[in-house]
Amino acid sequence: MAAAREIKAREVVEPGDDDAVELAKRHLVQPWPYAGSVGAEARALIGEGEGIYITDASGKRLIDGPAGMWCINVGHRREELARVMYDQAMALSYNTPWYTMNAPSAELARRIADAAPGDLSHTFFTTGGSSAVETALRFMQFYNNVRGRPEKKLIISRGGAYHGSTYLSASLNGRPRDRHWMDGADELVIKLSSPDPFRRPKEMSIDAFTDFLVDQFRDTVARVGAGRIGAFVGEPVQASGGVVVPPDGYLKRIREICRENDILYVSDEVVTGFGRLGHVFASGEVFGLDPDMITFAKGVTSGYFPLGGVIISERLLEKLRRSNHPDALFGHGLTYTSHPIGCAVALKNLDLLEEGVLQHAREIAPYFQARLKTLEELPLVGEVRGAGLMACVECVADRESKDPLQLDKDVGKRIDAHCHELGLLVRPLINMCVMSPPLIISRVQIDDMVAILREGISRTMDDLRKEGVWRG
The missing domain is CATH 3.90.1150.10 (Aspartate Aminotransferase, domain 1)
Structure with missing residues (x-):
């Protein structure tokens, strides 16, 4: 053998x-x-x-x-990861997620819930970071439709952001060169300033810059109307935008404004998750956040297999389960959702990280x-x-x-x-x-x-x- x-x-x-x-x-x-x-x-x-x-x-x-x-x-x-890929492929290489499931995905979802902050307890697995962000945004749209708020769909992003290459996720990107020749869902996205302290005005202190960013967010919510804004999507550290580390306390203050206005806070940890900042997730451990959703990919398998996902708050799911539309269908899924090989690799990768x-x-x-x-x-x-x-x-x-x-x-x-x-x-x-x-x-x-x-x-x-x- x-x-x-x-x-x-x-x-x-x-x-x-x-x-x-x-x-x-x-x-x-x-x-x-x-x-x-x-x-x-x-x-x-x-x-x-x-x-x-x-x-x-x-x-x-x-x-x-x-x-x-x-x-x-x-x-x-890492031979451990290569062996897991082989062993899982020989046991079960694929199952359709539409009407069957596999054990590695259930176990991985549990371990991710154990590591996630707040009440983030359920994971929808995707094929990578772009599809993870896309899933989070489509879930936000579904969530507001079921709750009778079809107008609450706008998304706040920021300059310097990078959130993916699918149509909706790419629409959030805040690097100008990414969009010069590409179309996007611009009618759905509001872009605010990058939280880059290096690029703040010379005469502005870090504290004043932080206040400016927070005030800009609050004023935008007031001007546009909280009833029209569905989500804020932000990387804890803007990665492809040049490793922009936000000022201390900025993200927590944005989270509070989102909470006050029933705007879903989506923490994009495609880069910062699974060890890049020393923890499985940086949102809680490093930045003191309890988001409504966290997206992840990349480090979840250390790049050995394409896998991503979005972790969703139990509170959001409970509101859907108690809605007046129990037959409403979240018509979203991928052929490789919860792929058994990817989930098996992620479990072993998580072992290596935690050990x-x-x-x-x-x-x-x-x-x-x-x-x-x-x-x-x-x-x-x-x-x-x-x-x-x-x-x-x-x-x-x-x-x-x-x-x-x-x-x-x-x-x-x-x-x-x-x-x-x-x-x-x-x-x-x-x-x-x-x-x-x-x-x-x-x-x-x-x-x-x-x-x-x-x-x-x-x-x-x-x-x-x-x-x-x-x-x-």
Whole structure:
């Protein structure tokens, strides 16, 4: 039996296959492509991963700075997770969730309820973060329809937000470049200011900035009418917006306004959940929140299987059960809802997190933040910010204006290219570099990561000076 379970090398597509790049250019549509290269693009080919490292097609070993896409929380090549996938597939590979169920999904829902704050006790499983946010929003619409409030459907989001790529979830996104050429349900969404302290007016204190954000939210509710606003959706830390950590107390004050006006508070923990801030969920443990719903994905399986979900308050479900419309149908579901393999992997991943990875993440996070903060010594760096094991290095033309546009819109890509050559993969976001390594990273590996990033930024400064783009 053991021999039958061995993964055979010949069954794995090797990264060095000469055809891979050409095949991608001929047949593969990459995510987030530009029109000029759509369907004709090949990206960096990655072949293997182990621990915090990945290996590219040339054999170069790289620190996986973004942990894939915020998700490889327990690291690459964890045999425990691979075994669970095999064992569950051999036991039950799939069941239709329309009229059957499986045991792993029920057990995972229980364990998630145990870890969630407040009365969040029931989980609807999806295939990822976008579908999790979409599910939360559709549930809000259903909830208000059943309760006789069909006009209470508007959604408040914020600048800098990222909530997904499905039509409704993408409509919430607050990064301008995401929407320049894309349609969205703009009539349903109200976008407020990003809670980014770095971008506040120079003369404004942090306390005054917090008051401004809260007042803007309260005034919007009063102006639009609470009877028309169904939900507020917010990341505890805006991840793809540049790891924006909100001012202390801001989120709790927004939660209170939502509670006072019967607006559902949806905490989007697709990135911050399952260890990124040292806890299964950050909403309660880190920010003192008890949301009406929490969305999650990514770290729930450490990226080993596509899975996401939304946890829903018992109070909301009880109101539906007591409504005058017991036959009202929540007509929403996915072919892979509650997938048995995904849920089985998530259970084992949760074991690994709770058996030491979360504790390690909490202990090493201060060192991670402190070492990265030293990069503010470089004149190109405007700010290093972060929380837990997620951080952003934001580059600016000068620290007085904080202007990234005079610099070079691809400065993040320049830094990433140098770092790749030196042995580190980072996530470039225009003028920013985001770091969110696997949670198992050690102090020595953090030192290596910061040293490479420092050199990559320094080489980029030299390039910009030589090109006359930046004086420094």
